[in-house]
Structure formats: structure tokens, C-alpha cells
Amino acid sequence: MSTRRNFLQKFSALAALSATPPFLDSAQGKTFLRSIDRVGGLSLEESIQDETFWYQVRQAYTVSSSLINLNNGGVCPQPKVVQEAVERYNRLSNETPSYYMWRVLDEGREPLRRRLADLAGCSAEEVAINRNSSEALETVIFGLRLQAGDEVVLTKQDYPNMINAWKQREKRDGIVLKWINLEFPSEDKNYIVKTFAEAFTAKTKVVHVTHLINWIGQILPVKEIAQEAHKRGIEVLVDGAHTFAHFQYSIPDLGCDYYGTSLHKWLCAPFGSGMLYVRKDKIKNLYPLLAAPDAESEDIRKFENLGTRSFAIEQGINQAIDFHEMIGGERKEKRLHYLKNYWAEKVNKLPKVQVKTSLKPEFGCAIGMLAIDGKKPGEVADFFYRNFKIHSVAIEWENIKGVRLTPNVYTTTRELDTLVTAIQQLSKQA
Known part of the structure; x- marks a missing residue:
């Protein structure tokens, strides 16, 4: 697991091209870095379920607070430090393109x-x-x-x-x-x-x-x-x-x-x-x-x-590599699998509900699929969005039918509790 010191050293190693990102200099960024230090003292299993830590990870993104994004299977958002780097490099390029770019x-x-x-x-x-x-x-x-x-x-x-x-x-x-x-x-x-x-x-x-x-x-x-x-x-x-x-x-x-x-x-x-x-x-x-x-x-x-x-x-x-290594590849993998199983295990035995992705780590990780008997995938996804502002995607492709639900490291268990409530309500209507 990378420490805060290693993370900052990597940023500073890029010298003139990559000064410390503004986010990491902000009060919010410094809190985030302290949380990295703190979680380093926990066991892997403890860190996976440390919601305070993952809430700080969420603050490192600019994700919407009014929409629950469970379609990370399409494309994932970038942490603030990545967004800031691209903006900085783009401004530099525009100063003298043929020089700074090439x-x-x-x-x-x-x-x-x-x-x-x-x-x-x-x-x-x-x-x-x-x-x-x-x-x-x-x-x-x-x-x-x-x-x-x-x-x-x-x-x-x-x-x-x-x-x-x-x-x-x-x-x-x-x-x-x-x-x-x-x-x-x-x-x-x-x-x-x-x-x-x-x-x-x-x-x-x-x-x-x-x-x-x-x-x-x-x-x-x-x-x-x-x-x-x-x-x-x-x-x-x-x-x-x-x-x-x-x-x-x-x-x-x-x-x-x-x-x-x-x-x-x-x-x-x-x-x-x-x-x-x-x-x-x-x-x-x-x-x-x-x-x-x-x-x-x-x-x-x-x-x-x-x-x-x-x-x-x-x-x-x-x-992006720096951010990934700061969280830690193993910790990230285990958290993603934990999040998929968190919602899936709560609804797996509900009447008319089918979880169509394995809960075992060798066969599945973050991406999960849900189907509700008597409901078309589009109807389920529409219900989630209209009633709970959950963004998901309906899938009907070569003998695969359901709604794909994909959390990411910034997803909170509270958001997944909202998903569970939505599934419970819809299953009663099916």
C-alpha cells in the first residue's frame, strides 16, 4: 500500500510539469491524505469496511450528489487530481503547442x-x-x-x-x-x-x-x-x-x-x-x-x-496510476467485490428477484446484474431512475437480460441501501 509520502513524491517527481495538484493542497485534500495514512494502519479486511475512509475517497472525486451512478461499467469518472492534471497539461500545450506538446x-x-x-x-x-x-x-x-x-x-x-x-x-x-x-x-x-x-x-x-x-x-x-x-x-x-x-x-x-x-x-x-x-x-x-x-x-x-x-x-x-496505487490495488479489488455483494446479498432471496452474477471473487467483481420476474430490463432501470435517481443500464444482448449495476470506489454503502430499497419496492409490484 502506497503511503501519502510516496504519493506526493511521485507527483513532485514530474517537477515543472506536475506541481502538487490543487486538490491535495486544499483542506479537503489534506483530510483525504490523512485518511490514507490512517487506513494504512488497519488490516485489509478492516479497511475494506471502513466507511469513513471510503467517504474520503469519494471526496477526491467530483461525482454528482443528486444522482447515484451505478453505471461505472460504461466509463468511470476521474479523481480531481487527474482532472486537474489534464487541465494543467492542456493549458501548457496551448502556450506554444509545437514546443510544449512535442x-x-x-x-x-x-x-x-x-x-x-x-x-x-x-x-x-x-x-x-x-x-x-x-x-x-x-x-x-x-x-x-x-x-x-x-x-x-x-x-x-x-x-x-x-x-x-x-x-x-x-x-x-x-x-x-x-x-x-x-x-x-x-x-x-x-x-x-x-x-x-x-x-x-x-x-x-x-x-x-x-x-x-x-x-x-x-x-x-x-x-x-x-x-x-x-x-x-x-x-x-x-x-x-x-x-x-x-x-x-x-x-x-x-x-x-x-x-x-x-x-x-x-x-x-x-x-x-x-x-x-x-x-x-x-x-x-x-x-x-x-x-x-x-x-x-x-x-x-x-x-x-x-x-x-x-x-x-x-x-x-x-x-490516475498514482491515485490507484495510493488506494492500493488489492484494497480496491476487495472493496469493489464487497460493494457488489453488499447489495446482492440483501436482495438475492427476495421473491421474483434474480441476481445474475456470481458472488464468488473468481467469477465476478464490481459489475452485477439484476432481473425481476415480470419486469423488462428497461422498466426496472426506468423505475430506479424515476423514483430514486439511480443511474443504471438495461441490458438485452444474446441470452442476457437484466439491469447492470456497477458501483465504484466512491460509491457509499448508504447509496447501495437506497438501491436495496428500490429493489424491494419494485419486487412487491412485480
């Missing part, structure tokens, strides 16, 4: 690459910085050297952008898409792995695995699927949009060859920031999405030829 802020990319690699547990020479999961994963989807007749295994529960990208390759290049239709929720690893393995044939070249199914919060056993794929010489692409900085793991431990994630989700980095991982020995033969001087270079940087971009957004990722 000669000053751009110099921060390599240190940032190393920090992301440390967080991901891999080499910095395997990490490219981009704008989101779609850009990262489509770099791989369109860059793989597939031929007509080559098979790709994927599921009907994957993210639409990825499905559409693979369909484009199917139409353009004549590859064959082999679809899996999984039944969720599931706490049976063997069922999931077996379903993937049974779809593999001698023609299968790639398997696309979504680490956490965003619709329902189901975690897939990626490592075991990857092992089955590699036994057959099949490459593994992992969609980690909803798992990076959500719960702890290292990318190499997943056993994948390629991986993409959005940093503006669970890392709470600036909107429009993402990361691509390509295993070192795979870089040469993967074409970049946007043209590079040498398409067959072994340098991971060939995947960053975007041209002019927002350096303010890119460098703001640093403050």
Missing part, C-alpha cells in the same frame, strides 16, 4: 510506458499507449496475417465493436468465424473452457477471449482457455477492457499473445486513453493499424503512429 510533454511517454508496464507486470517493450480498447484490439484484429479459410473462435457475448471488426475481416478476407454461445452466469470453469476447446479445429488460428463479459460481470478463465489454445498452436487475443485495474493480475500470467484495455474505465484515467499489449516475439508480424515507417519493425512503438493527439490526456494517465 518537446516537453511527449518526453513523458517513455516513463509512462514503464509505469503502465509495471502495473501490467510485463516489459515496457510490450506496451503501446493508445485511446481505448477498441483501438487496441482492432490493431490486432486487422493486423493479424490471416488468410481465407482461417478460423477465429469468439463468443456471441463479446463486445459489439470487436464482433463488427471480425465480421469486417470475414467479409473482406474470407476468414471463418466460429461462434460460441455461452450461458451465464456460470461458476463452472470446466464448462467454459470445454466450450471453447470444442470449437477449436485444425483450421483455428485465433481465439478471441473477453476477460470479463461487460454485460453481466462474468469473469472468464482466460489462463485455462489460453493453455488449451496454445496446445493447438492457436494465438490468443484478450479483451481486458473491464479488468485492468479492476482486480489484480499480470498480463503475462493470462498466457495471451495480444491484449487491449481502456484506461478510462477502472484505472479512472482521462477519457480516451487505452493500452495495447503485444508479446515481444509477436510484434514483428503484426501490422500496425495506422501506417508506420516500418510495418515489420520489432518495436512496440510502431503501434503509436497516430500523429497529433492529446498529450494532456496521455500524460494525465500518470496521476
Whole structure:
């Protein structure tokens, strides 16, 4: 767990580019920092349920006090220190763009690459910085050297952008898409792995695995699927949009060859920031999405030829990493799982109520799905918003139907008590 001193040292290490954020100099910010010191003296289990501490974490955000946001499964808000950093870098860029953007802020990319690699547990020479999961994963989807007749295994529960990208390759290049239709929720690893393995044939070249199914919060056993794929010489692409900085793991431990994630989700980095991982020995033969001087270079940087971009957004990722490390990855993971189970366990046995996400940490974390018999998902989400100002999202996608409810570290148990009341009232009306 990072201490307040370590946190401030990281900020000051950026010197002229990153003076201490105004929030941390405010009275509210200093209270927040003291709470970090205090919680460091507690056990992990004590800190997870210390509502005073998590209330101070909430004060580090600018979240609405009139709306309960339980749709963090879409995109997560940024802490104040991240917002302030982006604003500061953007103002600096506008003083002399070609100088401060290309000669000053751009110099921060390599240190940032190393920090992301440390967080991901891999080499910095395997990490490219981009704008989101779609850009990262489509770099791989369109860059793989597939031929007509080559098979790709994927599921009907994957993210639409990825499905559409693979369909484009199917139409353009004549590859064959082999679809899996999984039944969720599931706490049976063997069922999931077996379903993937049974779809593999001698023609299968790639398997696309979504680490956490965003619709329902189901975690897939990626490592075991990857092992089955590699036994057959099949490459593994992992969609980690909803798992990076959500719960702890290292990318190499997943056993994948390629991986993409959005940093503006669970890392709470600036909107429009993402990361691509390509295993070192795979870089040469993967074409970049946007043209590079040498398409067959072994340098991971060939995947960053975007041209002019927002350096303010890119460098703001640093403050998001600082904030994540200050809370502590393990503490954050345990708190998120605690929050999902907090509301789910209170309503799980109510008549006509179904919690459609596993309460076990190996199969689910923050994201949960709720269904109420006799009510359409849209009706449930509308009831929550109209009567309790709870922002959620109705899901109807490939045999998954319900309302997705996703708290974050700034969510209070008092807000979840309001959710429980809303569910109790609606279940009586069903």
C-alpha cells in the first residue's frame, strides 16, 4: 500500500510539469491524505469496511450528489487530481503547442510506458499507449496475417465493436468465424473452457477471449482457455477492457499473445486513453493499424503512429496510476467485490428477484446484474431512475437480460441501501 509520502513524491517527481495538484493542497485534500495514512494502519479486511475512509475517497472525486451512478461499467469518472492534471497539461500545450506538446510533454511517454508496464507486470517493450480498447484490439484484429479459410473462435457475448471488426475481416478476407454461445452466469470453469476447446479445429488460428463479459460481470478463465489454445498452436487475443485495474493480475500470467484495455474505465484515467499489449516475439508480424515507417519493425512503438493527439490526456494517465496505487490495488479489488455483494446479498432471496452474477471473487467483481420476474430490463432501470435517481443500464444482448449495476470506489454503502430499497419496492409490484 502506497503511503501519502510516496504519493506526493511521485507527483513532485514530474517537477515543472506536475506541481502538487490543487486538490491535495486544499483542506479537503489534506483530510483525504490523512485518511490514507490512517487506513494504512488497519488490516485489509478492516479497511475494506471502513466507511469513513471510503467517504474520503469519494471526496477526491467530483461525482454528482443528486444522482447515484451505478453505471461505472460504461466509463468511470476521474479523481480531481487527474482532472486537474489534464487541465494543467492542456493549458501548457496551448502556450506554444509545437514546443510544449512535442518537446516537453511527449518526453513523458517513455516513463509512462514503464509505469503502465509495471502495473501490467510485463516489459515496457510490450506496451503501446493508445485511446481505448477498441483501438487496441482492432490493431490486432486487422493486423493479424490471416488468410481465407482461417478460423477465429469468439463468443456471441463479446463486445459489439470487436464482433463488427471480425465480421469486417470475414467479409473482406474470407476468414471463418466460429461462434460460441455461452450461458451465464456460470461458476463452472470446466464448462467454459470445454466450450471453447470444442470449437477449436485444425483450421483455428485465433481465439478471441473477453476477460470479463461487460454485460453481466462474468469473469472468464482466460489462463485455462489460453493453455488449451496454445496446445493447438492457436494465438490468443484478450479483451481486458473491464479488468485492468479492476482486480489484480499480470498480463503475462493470462498466457495471451495480444491484449487491449481502456484506461478510462477502472484505472479512472482521462477519457480516451487505452493500452495495447503485444508479446515481444509477436510484434514483428503484426501490422500496425495506422501506417508506420516500418510495418515489420520489432518495436512496440510502431503501434503509436497516430500523429497529433492529446498529450494532456496521455500524460494525465500518470496521476490516475498514482491515485490507484495510493488506494492500493488489492484494497480496491476487495472493496469493489464487497460493494457488489453488499447489495446482492440483501436482495438475492427476495421473491421474483434474480441476481445474475456470481458472488464468488473468481467469477465476478464490481459489475452485477439484476432481473425481476415480470419486469423488462428497461422498466426496472426506468423505475430506479424515476423514483430514486439511480443511474443504471438495461441490458438485452444474446441470452442476457437484466439491469447492470456497477458501483465504484466512491460509491457509499448508504447509496447501495437506497438501491436495496428500490429493489424491494419494485419486487412487491412485480
